[in-house]
Amino acid sequence: xxxxxxxxxxxxxxxxxxxxxxxxxxxxxxxxxxxxxxxxxxxxxxxxxxxxxxxxxxxxxxxxxxxxxxxxxxxxxxxxxxxxxxxxxxxxxxxxxxxxxxxxxxxxxxxxxxxxxxxxxxxxxxxxxxxxxxxxxxxxxxxxxxxxxxxxxxxxxxxxxxxxxxxxxxxxxxxxxxxxxxxxxxxxxxxxxxxxxxxxxxxxxxxxxxxx
Ligand SMILES: [Zn+2]
Numbered sequence: 196x197x198x199x200x201x202x203x204x205x206x207x208x209x210x211x212x213x214x215x216x217x218x219x220x221x222x223x224x225x226x227x228x229x230x231x232x233x234x235x236x237x238x239x240x241x242x243x244x245x246x247x248x249x250x251x252x253x254x255x256x257x258x259x260x261x262x263x264x265x266x267x268x269x270x271x272x273x274x275x276x277x278x279x280x281x282x283x284x285x286x287x288x289x290x291x292x293x294x295x296x297x298x299x300x301x302x303x304x305x306x307x308x309x310x311x312x313x314x315x316x317x318x319x320x321x322x323x324x325x326x327x328x329x330x331x332x333x334x335x336x337x338x339x340x341x342x343x344x345x346x347x348x349x350x351x352x353x354x355x356x357x358x359x360x361x362x363x364x365x366x367x368x369x370x371x372x373x374x375x376x377x378x379x380x381x382x383x384x385x386x387x388x389x390x391x392x393x394x395x396x397x398x399x400x401x402x403x404x405x406x407x
Pocket of ligand 1: 293294295296297298362364365
């Protein structure tokens with residue numbers, strides 16, 4: 196199953212045996228451009244003025260890119276050596292789009308798992324985060340989606356996901372706390388239930404932001 200199939204499953208659609216699935220959110224570019232122009236006008240801007248002429252198209256390109264996940268295959272390998280310690284990838288950069296304000300939030304993800312029968316290529320951990328980031332999101336859901344995907348795809352003994360992000364809707368408006376970080380976590384299996392494993396994961400995950 197590819198990550199895209201999971202997305203399809205979440206959406207309640209049939210996967211139809213797609214491999215690197217071709218399903219994408221349907222973006223009506225013409226409608227987005229017209230809406231962007233309307234928004235600019237409503238904001239009191241002169242859209243027909245030279246400097247803004249191309250803006251609706253650029254806005255459309257930007258949102259289309261930010262909301263288009265790249266399907267990929269989860270490459271897993273048999274855990275032949277019986278590795279049974281935590282595997283942690285720290286400080287994976289990511290950015291996403293807040294569904295409440297359509298403003299970005301960005302930060303780092305720390306992902307760890309306690310392997311069972313299989314292990315996964317480390318680069319895929321970054322791809323999973325990126326995949327679920329290309330969506331109108333909230334950080335809590337992004338965190339649990341990444342953990343859920345690893346749990347399903349890898350069936351490890353435990354999973355831990357910690358996301359630290361700055362939300363521009365918080366730092367540039369409203370309370371305006373520049374640099375304030377929101378931290379979310381999703382712990383599963385032994386990473387949640389075994390005190391030693393949990394502590395080890397959280398120590399590895401939280402250390403990163405200060406001393407790389
Ligand atoms: Zn927001």
